[in-house]
Amino acid sequence: MTEFLAATDLRHACELRAAHPEATLLAGGTDVMVGLNFGHRSATALLDLSRVPELREWSRDGDTITLGAGVPYTRIVAELGGALPGLARAARTIGSAQIRNRATVGGNLGTASPAGDALPPLLSARASIELASVRGTRSVPAREFFLGPGRSVLAADEIVTAVRVPVTVGEFAKLGPRNAMVIAVASVSVTLDPARRQAGCAVGSAAPTPVAAVEAEEFAAAELDRDGRRELPAPAAARFGELVARATAPIDDVRGSAGYRRHAVAVLARRTLEWAWREHRRNRGGAGR
Ligand SMILES: Cc1cc2nc3c(=O)[nH]c(=O)nc-3n(C[C@H](O)[C@H](O)[C@H](O)COP(=O)(O)OP(=O)(O)OC[C@H]3O[C@@H](n4cnc5c(N)ncnc54)[C@H](O)[C@@H]3O)c2cc1C
Known part of the structure; x- marks a missing residue:
């Protein structure tokens, strides 16, 4: 009982x-x-x-x-x-x-x-x-x-x-075999906080716990600092994706191989940073409108 x-x-x-x-x-x-x-x-x-x-x-x-x-x-x-x-x-x-x-x-x-x-x-x-x-x-x-x-x-x-x-600008994306009612194969969240000169990034489903991608965060914060008003250069977004993937320790399981997960994380991270960057520029009255 x-x-x-x-x-x-x-x-x-x-x-x-x-x-x-x-x-x-x-x-x-x-x-x-x-x-x-x-x-x-x-x-x-x-x-x-x-x-x-x-x-x-x-x-x-x-x-x-x-x-x-x-x-x-x-x-x-x-x-x-x-x-x-x-x-x-x-x-x-x-x-x-x-x-x-x-x-x-x-x-x-x-x-x-x-x-x-x-x-x-x-x-x-x-x-x-x-x-x-x-x-x-x-x-x-x-x-x-x-x-x-x-x-x-x-x-x-x-x-x-x-x-x-x-309170920050934030984006999230996850990958699964379909949109709802499944456990994510990988997920990424990106946060931009220009007031504190900080960027944040964390990954789900790609290590034994959710993990922060510290090297990628430092890279994105430096880009923000350089000139957060400009459009994010494509090579910088791609580099960010690589650094985020490097922070993961994925396993092979029924939902995907470790290699697939690492690739997915890099793509999701690049996209979420681009979305967050666009939102940050919109908030500043920059492009995107
Ligand atoms: C059909 C279905 C789909 C789902 N889809 C997703 C999904 O897409 N993404 C996702 O992340 N999860 C998903 N879940 C899992 C679940 O919905 C989430 O983990 C949810 O956040 C659990 O919240 P709950 O309030 O229902 O927790 P509960 O089931 O009530 O508790 C979960 C655990 O947390 C503990 N707990 C609860 N409250 C506290 C507290 N205040 N302090 C300390 N411990 C506490 C409980 O003891 C238990 O161990 C899904 C579940 C189902 C059934």
């Missing part, structure tokens, strides 16, 4: 989590329930977070969005397309409308799959992951959150409460 624990607010959720560390956290249930139904996981207790009001809100403070872990993707698409375009684009590609109505970023982080589509935008934007327990709160850079497939720094008594994401 599975015990069902329903948290009414964040404090209650942390108390229940501390008292029942064996319980499986349940947000939208789109990973948990599939696992239970197919017998891939078992649960002696479920701790339902879906009615915790603090997890279902987002707010803006200057150039940072604090997005509750339990805000479903449908709302991210509808409400945050302007402030967090990379994450909103990724959210739009996740599952079907029914899945997006339930599924959450907190659940994507909890599952910690290298193929989680919300994850590259968080890494590329240098977001932080906010965690809470009865011991207190802490903040972990998204780039340091993942330890391996299905593994993260989340402690047994902790809950992801929110992600804090800088």
Whole structure:
């Protein structure tokens, strides 16, 4: 028999989590329930977070969005397309409308799959992951959150409460055998933040965890610095793609060979940088209009 624990607010959720560390956290249930139904996981207790009001809100403070872990993707698409375009684009590609109505970023982080589509935008934007327990709160850079497939720094008594994401220009693209309802063969997110003189890039499905492409980021930031108003030279976009592919460590599996994935990442990275660059120029009143 599975015990069902329903948290009414964040404090209650942390108390229940501390008292029942064996319980499986349940947000939208789109990973948990599939696992239970197919017998891939078992649960002696479920701790339902879906009615915790603090997890279902987002707010803006200057150039940072604090997005509750339990805000479903449908709302991210509808409400945050302007402030967090990379994450909103990724959210739009996740599952079907029914899945997006339930599924959450907190659940994507909890599952910690290298193929989680919300994850590259968080890494590329240098977001932080906010965690809470009865011991207190802490903040972990998204780039340091993942330890391996299905593994993260989340402690047994902790809950992801929110992600804090800088407002930037952002793009996301993923490759799969079809547009929806498949696990990505590869995905890339690019972020441009001229105010902080930063570029961000992260890749999904091409290493044991989502990874940031640091060398490529430095290359793109230098291009931005040189003259962010000009059109992006084609050789620079191609070079960026190569550097992003170099940051990956893909494997051969049923969805694609390592070589195919590396090639796909280079193409996706080149395109996402070109799109983000165009958007950045449009925001500055440059070409593209
Ligand atoms: C048909 C289908 C299509 C899908 N398509 C995609 C897709 O295209 N891209 C993609 O990335 N994923 C996809 N998924 C997987 C899933 O929808 C996502 O991983 C989603 O983000 C999970 O969110 P959830 O709220 O449903 O998580 P849940 O299933 O409730 O939980 C998932 C995991 O996270 C933990 N967890 C939940 N909330 C928290 C929290 N606040 N703090 C800490 N841990 C927590 C849970 O204990 C569990 O381990 C698909 C799933 C289905 C069934």
